[in-house]
Amino acid sequence: MPRKRTGRSLAGLAGRIVALALIVFFAVGPIVWMIASSVRPADQLFQSDPSVVPTGVTTAWYEEVFGSGALRWFANSFVVAAATTLISLALGTAAGYAVTRFTFPGRRVLLACLGVSYLFPAILLLVPLYLVLASLGLVGGLIGIVIGHLTITLPLTTWLMKSFVEAVPRDLEEAAWVDGVGYLGGFLRVTLPLLRTGLATTAMFAFILSWDEFLLASVIAQGDNVTAPVGMAGLVTSFDIRWGAIMALSTLVTIPVVVLFFVLQRYYEKGLTAGSVKG
Template sequence: MPSTLADKAPAAVRPSPPPPARTTDRPVGLGRVAAIAGRVVALALIVFFAVGPILWMVLSSIRPADELFQPDPTLVPSTVTGEWYQEVFRGSEAMRWFANSFVVAVVTTVISLVVGTTAGYAVSRFTFPGRRALLAGLSVAYLFPAILLLVPLYLALNSLGLVGGLPGIVIAHVTITLPLTTWLMKSYVEAVPRELEEAAWVDGLGYLRGFLTVTLPLLRTGLATTAMFSFILSWDEFLFASVIGQGDNVTAPVAMAGFVTSFDIRWGAIMALSTLVTVPVVVLFFVLQRYYEKGLTAGSVKG
């Protein structure tokens, strides 16, 4: 019997059933919960040890005298007082100390930025005799404690008649901040593509104008970050300022030692002055926070 067209037609292929949907919601295991809890605890401990002393310092600066030495101290004082701040401003030359610290920190930051930026640009873009020795010297500068530089630096400044004045403190602080500034700016300069400067040279700009008009505007993030580091290092420095600064030319960190005498330790005044010294650093950090966050990674990636 001849086969018909229907017999020759292929049988309809039934579609295979779709695979079961893969669920992504897996039950959270005990190991994952323990890992998350461990991270939370570690972060809480870091915040506690970082913020705890600062919080205690601020609260102690407004705590009455009878609560500073009680056997069972409490975190929050029962009453708030401003006697310690009155003692700092009325019984001392706090405004002069802060003015000295501000002048020294600003001048140190400006000098470190100018010299460190040009030095970082030079060692990044040019090859010259002594380049490796310069880089090695900058790295070795932080291998030894700063106290080893105190005696030779004091003798050098004393021979120049700079001991006892603010210029001597500025020079001492520049010796601390300049190596760090140079290294930081070197990494930021290396992150700027060299082709941009070469294009500026082709257009007729020299090395100096090319640096000022092309490279320097691209370094504003690095400049802000480096300026903050230099300012904080100079603002909080105690060792060099305590030896070189004398008389009316002492900075605020050094002036705190004046509240410690052989008969009494004015803990309330020390806490109040410490709180006031911390305020400019905190304000500077919040002002430059966005530059600081970008600057931490800007110099680590070469363009």
Template structure:
């Protein structure tokens, strides 16, 4: 059970970091430049989010198997990023929309490049929104079941699969299953409590303009 818990943590962290690293520049570019390509990217991310996971999972099994990443936390994290990334882009785009252009222009006048302005000025302003997005990306990976079922067997098996394995031909072993499920919920609860202030700030970002 310890191994499955470690796999869940490592997979969720990798998927969250990948999602945020890709979603931040994508969402910022979409909201600032407002090009047709950006609008198509937003629509494409929504379509990917709406697609059934099984429609994506089966091709991913073939692709990751061809590069030797099945039954590894890295391979599973890459698969789960396909779920977390579209959601992250949509959330971050809504937060970036509330940032006035004048803030970026002031940073550019002071000598920052666009990337430096994003890192040093814009991201601190929307840090609450980034925290909210990171939480949702983490939970999307933390609670994911189908990809873990399709892409893992022994080495990279996550806790949701371990919980499901308590079912046998004689029925469900409710005691250990409930205990493990309760323990598995603790990290998500603790993470949410630690980032509570950031989450509240992020949810209220842009709610009042004056």
């Protein structure tokens, strides 16, 4: 029996290792290939027997990307993503708290609309959203892109923050109310500090959704106000596809998301109500 159990445990361990290796390969493999292709010389991009490690290294693709206005694209993307994230967090947290802690007419309808909003593709919003922004004179500017991105991120942030607020014990707020701080004081002094894990997670999702969004930005953005994904699409023309430049720009677009993840990672590791058990 011990030998059979040992054999089964070894087989299970080997199976888990193989499964984990496959997951890592399919998750990391494309990223490694993207980075390697961004520094390959042009004659190595279309080899019949390509290798992961390029035999030569060039910075020509990065020079081409920066020469085509990438810094401007990145600045636009950062402004739009940061504004979208901050507004989504503020409104989503307030809305999530309201639907969790209070009962009011239309509450169930609001919750149903939050869920139903993601059953339909974003392209259905494109025409009415464009007409509204055009009537307000916001087409072509960064404010219009932020408003367009809020239609995508705000339902998600509200739903996520609702679940995080539900995990905060109501007794903590009631104890603060007894001390006379009121609803707003209880939220700001008690609930909000305990939501730092949820805020970090929600901010990550909102930032990525806005940073990578292409469809709405490609229609709303004009001139010098295009974002990085829209600028990347400009590298594909009727006569040529600048694969090296696309790989270089894709690598640069990935860096802010990775940096943001590592900055917020420590908040993921903390318990939601860790602050409530400290003396």
